[in-house]
Amino acid sequence: MGEKTEKLLSILKLQPVVPVLIVDDVKSGVxxxxxxxxxxxxxxxxxMRTPAALDTVRAVAQEVEGAEVGAGTILDAKQWDAAIAAGSKFVVSPGATQELLDAASASPVPLLPGAATASEVMALREEGYKVLKFFPAEQAGGAAYLKALSSPLAGTLFCPTGGISLKNANDYLSLPNVICVGGSWVAPKELVAAGDWGGITKLASEAAALKA
Known part of the structure; x- marks a missing residue:
């Protein structure tokens, strides 16, 4: 597990914000x-919320230089296997089940499992997980809640996702137990629909400049 944790950390430490994308077609996704x-x-x-998602992971893995692509919203072992076959460098889930944890344990690809309560965090720590997704972040208590977990659950790092924007990202990034945040604001639907890739690059640059 240690090696996979380091692999996951090396990906999450690339930037303060991990874009969380819902893609409708492969071409625009690339x-x-x-x-x-x-x-x-x-x-x-x-x-994995659209029919095009898996093919987009595959295309990005093969065609986009510099990208470290992961599959999100993975719910079971079947989806895990499909995500790995498509070339995912990491996998993200909104929660965790034993079936999913078993699939992950048999794979060299790291999992970022979701947790929203102290008990869920403790259960995942028992499975060897030290880096977790805090989801849904704002709805589950926000930065204040996560700050309260930092002392009793010391040694656990989080990537909060859910309701995070440029406006409140620093509330999370300033916490000692946060390594990065997940957000969809860097890829607004209207800019994607308009093909305004320059506008998205500008939003990405602003997000990349935040301090983790």
Whole structure:
């Protein structure tokens, strides 16, 4: 587990913000990934919420130089296997089940599992996980909640995701137990629809300049 933790940390430490993307077609997904990488956001999470998601992970892994692409919203072992086969460098889940943890333990690819309570964090620590996704961050108590966990659950690092924007990102990034945040604001639907890749690169540059 130690080696996988280091692998995951090396990806998450690339930048203070990991883009969390919902993609509708492969072509725009590749162009979007290129725009984000150009702005300094190399680690990219593509969520498995659309029919095009898996093919987009595969295309980004093969075609976008500098990208560290991960698959998000992975819920079970079948989805895990598909994500790994598509070339995911890391996998993100909103929570954790034993089935998913078993699939992850048999793979060299690191998992960033989600947790929202102290008990969930403790259960994942028992499984060897030291780096977790705090989800849904704002709805589960926000930066104040996560700060309260930092002392009793020392040694656990988080990537908060859910309701995070440029406006409140620093509230999380200033916490000692936060390594980065996940956010969708760097890829607004209207800019993607308009093909405004320059605008997305600008948003990515602003996000990359935040202090983790």
């Amino acid at each position: 162009l979007l990934a290129r725009a984000l990488v150009a702005g300094g956001l190399k680690a990219i999470e593509i969520t």
